[in-house]
Amino acid sequence: MANGWSLLIGLLFIVVFSAVSWFASPKGDNQTVWRSTLILSAWSCYLMWAITFLAQWHPLIAPKRSDLRPEFVHHEGPRFF
Amino acid sequence: MAPHKDTLFRSADMSLTQLYIANEIGREVVSALGELGIMAFRDLNSETSAFQRTFTQEIRRLDNVERQLRYFQQQMEKSNIPMRSLYEFDNNLAAPSASEIDELADRSHALEQRIQSLNDSYETLKKRETELTEWRWVLREAGGFFDRARGQTEEIRQSIEEDDAPLLRDVEQHGQNGEPTGDRSFSVMNIGFVAGVIPRERIAAFERILWRTLRGNLYMNQSEIPEPIINPENNEEINKNVFVIFAHGKEIINKIRKISESLGADIYNVDENSELRRDQIQEVNTRLGDLANVLGNTKRTLDAELTQIGRSLAAWMIIIKKEKAVYQTLNRFSYDQQRKTLIAEAWCPTNSLGLIKSTLQDVNDRAGLSVPTIVNQIKTSKTPPTYVKTNKFTLGFQTIIDAYGTAKYTEVNPGLPTIVTFPFLFAVMFGDFGHGFIMTCAAVAMIYFEKPLSRGKQDELFSMAFFGRYIMLMMGIFSMYTGLIYCDAFSKELALFPSMWEVPDFKANETVEFIRKEGYTYPFGMDWRWHDTENDLLFSNSYKMKLSILLGWAHMTYSLCLSYINARHFKSPIDIFANFIPGMVFFQSIFGYLVFTIIYKWSIDWYAIGKSPPGLLNMLIYMFLQPGTVEEELYPGQAGVQVFLLLAAVVCVPIMLFLKPFYLRWEHNRARAMGYRGIGENTHVSTLDDDDEEPQGMNGNNHRQSMGSDEGGALITQDIGGGDGDEHEEFEFSEVMIHQVIHTIEFCLNCVSHTASYLRLWALSLAHQQLSIVLWSMTLANAFSFTGATGVFAIFFFFVVWFFLTIAVLVVMEGTSAMLHSLRLHWVEAMSKHFIGEGVPFEPFSFETMLEEEMAELK
Numbered sequence: 001m002a003n004g005w006s007l008l009i010g011l012l013f014i015v016v017f018s019a020v021s022w023f024a025s026p027k028g029d030n031q032t033v034w035r036s037t038l039i040l041s042a043w044s045c046y047l048m049w050a051i052t053f054l055a056q057w058h059p060l061i062a063p064k065r066s067d068l069r070p071e072f073v074h075h076e077g078p079r080f081f
Numbered sequence: 082m083a084p085h086k087d088t089l090f091r092s093a094d095m096s097l098t099q100l101y102i103a104n105e106i107g108r109e110v111v112s113a114l115g116e117l118g119i120m121a122f123r124d125l126n127s128e129t130s131a132f133q134r135t136f137t138q139e140i141r142r143l144d145n146v147e148r149q150l151r152y153f154q155q156q157m158e159k160s161n162i163p164m165r166s167l168y169e170f171d172n173n174l175a176a177p178s179a180s181e182i183d184e185l186a187d188r189s190h191a192l193e194q195r196i197q198s199l200n201d202s203y204e205t206l207k208k209r210e211t212e213l214t215e216w217r218w219v220l221r222e223a224g225g226f227f228d229r230a231r232g233q234t235e236e237i238r239q240s241i242e243e244d245d246a247p248l249l250r251d252v253e254q255h256g257q258n259g260e261p262t263g264d265r266s267f268s269v270m271n272i273g274f275v276a277g278v279i280p281r282e283r284i285a286a287f288e289r290i291l292w293r294t295l296r297g298n299l300y301m302n303q304s305e306i307p308e309p310i311i312n313p314e315n316n317e318e319i320n321k322n323v324f325v326i327f328a329h330g331k332e333i334i335n336k337i338r339k340i341s342e343s344l345g346a347d348i349y350n351v352d353e354n355s356e357l358r359r360d361q362i363q364e365v366n367t368r369l370g371d372l373a374n375v376l377g378n379t380k381r382t383l384d385a386e387l388t389q390i391g392r393s394l395a396a397w398m399i400i401i402k403k404e405k406a407v408y409q410t411l412n413r414f415s416y417d418q419q420r421k422t423l424i425a426e427a428w429c430p431t432n433s434l435g436l437i438k439s440t441l442q443d444v445n446d447r448a449g450l451s452v453p454t455i456v457n458q459i460k461t462s463k464t465p466p467t468y469v470k471t472n473k474f475t476l477g478f479q480t481i482i483d484a485y486g487t488a489k490y491t492e493v494n495p496g497l498p499t500i501v502t503f504p505f506l507f508a509v510m511f512g513d514f515g516h517g518f519i520m521t522c523a524a525v526a527m528i529y530f531e532k533p534l535s536r537g538k539q540d541e542l543f544s545m546a547f548f549g550r551y552i553m554l555m556m557g558i559f560s561m562y563t564g565l566i567y568c569d570a571f572s573k574e575l576a577l578f579p580s581m582w583e584v585p586d587f588k589a590n591e592t593v594e595f596i597r598k599e600g601y602t603y604p605f606g607m608d609w610r611w612h613d614t615e616n617d618l619l620f621s622n623s624y625k626m627k628l629s630i631l632l633g634w635a636h637m638t639y640s641l642c643l644s645y646i647n648a649r650h651f652k653s654p655i656d657i658f659a660n661f662i663p664g665m666v667f668f669q670s671i672f673g674y675l676v677f678t679i680i681y682k683w684s685i686d687w688y689a690i691g692k693s694p695p696g697l698l699n700m701l702i703y704m705f706l707q708p709g710t711v712e713e714e715l716y717p718g719q720a721g722v723q724v725f726l727l728l729a730a731v732v733c734v735p736i737m738l739f740l741k742p743f744y745l746r747w748e749h750n751r752a753r754a755m756g757y758r759g760i761g762e763n764t765h766v767s768t769l770d771d772d773d774e775e776p777q778g779m780n781g782n783n784h785r786q787s788m789g790s791d792e793g794g795a796l797i798t799q800d801i802g803g804g805d806g807d808e809h810e811e812f813e814f815s816e817v818m819i820h821q822v823i824h825t826i827e828f829c830l831n832c833v834s835h836t837a838s839y840l841r842l843w844a845l846s847l848a849h850q851q852l853s854i855v856l857w858s859m860t861l862a863n864a865f866s867f868t869g870a871t872g873v874f875a876i877f878f879f880f881v882v883w884f885f886l887t888i889a890v891l892v893v894m895e896g897t898s899a900m901l902h903s904l905r906l907h908w909v910e911a912m913s914k915h916f917i918g919e920g921v922p923f924e925p926f927s928f929e930t931m932l933e934e935e936m937a938e939l940k
Contacts, residue, residue, distance in 0.1 A: 003602060004684075032088035033475060033500065040501035045562055048509070049605065051631055052566050054683040055624040056581065057602050060694055063582055063614035066592040073584050 004057065007050055014046045087432055087470050089479075089497045091650070092490060094431040095465035095923070100441075101455040102423045106448045107414070108179065111407045111926075113444045117437065118927025120427040121466060125415040134412040143405045146186045149193045150398055153390050156196060159316065160384060164391045166536070177400045185397060192390060199383045206379060207313035210372045212347070215278045215321070217365045218306050219349045222323035223276045224358055226302040273334040274327045274353075279346035281305065281320040287344050291326070294336060300327040325351075402935055403928050410926050426459075428466050428923065434458070465490050468923035477552045478503065485908045487920035491650065493643045495912055502636060504552060506906055508559030509632065510845035510899040513853060515571035516892050517560025524554035556900070566606040567846070571887065572853035574609035582610040621850075625843040627679050633839025634676045636911055641665055644915035659740035660824070663733035668832050670726040670733075675701060675836075678715060737825045742818045749812040827913075835910040841902050849895050856886055 018039045025034035087093035102110050114120050302325045309318035352358050414423040441454040467487050471479045479496040527550040568574050581603040582595035611617050648656035687694040695713030704723045711720045864879035
């Protein structure tokens with residue numbers, strides 16, 4: 001579901017979001033604040049997400065545990081989505 | 082009118098204006114401008130002392146009224162009468178008229194006298210009451226001593242008569258007559274006594290002194306008064322003791338009196354005869370009763386009076402404070418005797434000129450004056466003050482920047498990006514969904530109850546948090562986001578998506594290594610399967626370290642770009658070519674390259690292509706130590722690229738060092754050759770030239786003198802000459818060179834140290850995460866091992882402990898430390914890249930800010 005293309009799709013999404021925030025920011029005294037805050041937030045969040053994604057893209061080590069008991073392990077694990 | 086709007090991006094355009102105000106409406110004009118709060122008046126009389134100014138009389142009168150009002154407030158506090166709150170006056174910002182002020186002054190004067198006389202009589206009565214109460218206690222307690230003493234007289238007498246000093250006694254017997262309180266039975270024996278009341282803490286000292294001075298020739302009795310005595314002067318309660326001292330001889334009795342008076346004791350008349358004493362007690366009681374009656378009446382009148390005052394005291398205070406501020410501002414104006422006009426100079430935002438003019442027109446119309454108030458814009462070479470218009474959301478962030486320094490006039494204001502970068506860098510260190518949620522809730526609550534909270538009294542810590550409530554909101558929201566990225570909520574994992582790791586089949590007590598799902602990467606944040614694994618730290622340390630470097634690089638590059646915008650705005654292309662571009666090349670060829678290699682290494686599947694991943698740290702070190710040799714190859718052609726980048730960085734250093742100083746010297750020499758000279762170099766004749774070199778106060782000096790002697794017409798043209806005031810300072814090559822050398826060395830070293838400094842993001846987020854894991858495993862994790870009814874209580878108990886420690890340690894303490902680190906990253910690492918500073922803060926004359934500062938006590 002998620003692979004290397006996610007980075008580019010995410011980037012595209014952020015670019016679109018930035019463009020929309022630039023034009024859709026409420027006009028008036030605070031327009032600059034709206035624009036700068038929305039766009040900077042979007043890029044900061046994207047940067048953080050992308051770095052985390054990259055770090056796990058081709059991981060060099062795999063998680064290890066020795067305190068697991070076979071009868072309790074669900075191989076799929078819990079999930080919300 | 083300026084073409085663009087005032088935004089947070091840079092400080093507002095300012096104009097120096099000159100106002101000509103008719104003397105009659107000076108007060109009204111200033112008052113109206115105070116309501117607007119956008120003009121900073123310059124002091125045109127700085128050489129005159131406060132007493133010589135025009136409106137000193139008025140200010141003195143208002144000071145007196147203010148003192149009277151404060152006196153009322155003190156009296157009300159003393160008798161616990163609540164004051165009607167400031168916020169109940171719907172119209173508390175309306176400007177008062179002159180007659181209102183006079184009326185108020187008269188009224189408060191009359192009221193003061195009334196309150197004072199009431200107070201005086203109340204205090205006298207109260208004092209009388211205290212004395213009577215003390216006397217009653219003395220009478221009551223002393224009676225007990227006398228009754229006891231009487232039984233012992235015989236023994237005492239015998240013991241005395243056995244003594245071999247009868248002659249002495251005869252002599253003293255005559256002297257004893259003057260003592261009125263002595264009773265027959267005692268006076269026979271020549272024994273006198275002193276009775277009184279003394280504060281309890283002095284009793285030990287009192288005894289000791291008496292014992293020493295009289296060498297033990299006394300008999301002292303004392304008892305504690307069970308209820309405290311109230312001192313009428315300061316309403317304090319004092320515990321006191323009743324004492325009766327019997328001693329031998331008049332001299333000694335007098336000495337005792339003196340000692341007791343000097344120690345603050347009150348001495349009362351007591352009759353030894355028990356019947357007389359009973360009468361005395363009765364008399365005292367009736368007098369006390371009468372007094373209580375009178376006292377009650379006085380107190381009621383006083384309270385009623387004060388309550389009446391309390392209804393409008395806050396409003397009076399505001400009126401007087403405003404009026405005083407108006408006159409203080411008027412004192413900064415210069416007064417033209419012949420034309421009966423006031424002349425003022427003020428800085429104001431250029432965009433607000435229209436508003437100011439219309440306000441002045443309104444005041445004029447209301448006063449019905451035919452002479453208009455003239456607003457004149459003057460061209461000047463003086464540095465305008467830096468004014469950044471904020472609202473309640475941006476105020477906190479702007480304060481962070483202003484705490485470091487005032488930005489130069491119209492330079493890029495770092496406050497704008499700080500709205501995001503400050504809370505975001507905080508969140509990188511504070512990343513935990515749960516803790517972020519708590520912080521967001523706290524901030525939302527403070528914002529929701531903004532009004533009642535801002536009106537209530539706040540202690541120091543809370544008022545700080547309240548001031549930064551919008552910062553906290555942003556910090557909380559970003560912390561929730563980074564918490565999701567780190568996959569931490571109260572140190573537990575959040576399994577939002579299916580993991581990219583699968584658990585293979587294994588036997589119990591066997592170390593399992595998870596297996597990667599082919600072609601699937603965990604889509605959002607850290608994979609939750611890393612939680613509680615043995616090599617969790619190995620992975621997350623490497624990840625967070627690189628994250629810190631990448632974010633730091635991004636933040637610093639962003640800040641460096643702002644210096645480009647500054648250079649363009651101030652139209653100094655030399656700053657772009659000699660500082661910005663070489664600086665950027667230097668920074669990017671070393672740390673930009675590091676960032677590139679980090680990302681490149683992540684994006685290659687090293688096991689799939691069958692190579693071992695190279696270490697980036699060694700690569701960077703060998704890039705400097707042995708340029709041209711690469712031990713473990715990251716990508717083909719690496720050696721050449723690295724040599725090129727290194728050369729580029731090295732070449733940038735001399736460019737940064739020499740280009741700007743030599744360019745400036747060339748420019749200076751060329752100007753000289755063409756015959757231009759700096760104004761400051763040769764002219765000390767005109768009054769214009771010292772405008773730039775001397776502080777503001779002296780400028781006012783010049784105007785003032787010219788105003789006193791010349792006509793007003795000279796004023797208008799006065800500042801026009803100084804339009805191109807940038808080159809006033811004499812060019813000194815060595816100074817420029819030294820400045821540039823310092824800048825270059827600092828920049829190059831800082832590139833290294835600042836990048837390293839961003840590693841604090843990793844260190845603090847690691848500490849935060851580990852601390853919350855420890856807290857969980859020490860409290861709630863233990864509770865889950867209990868079963869049955871104990872389990873219920875244990876879980877409840879440990880939950881309470883865990884929750885409070887989470888709030889106190891993880892949210893408040895850790896939050897404060899992360900905030901301070903984020904603050905440092907902004908002040909030092911980011912702002913050093915572009916911030917010029919050197920600005921003068923804009924301090925407009927505004928009733929609102931003045932009242933905010935002064936009315937804290939009225940809340």
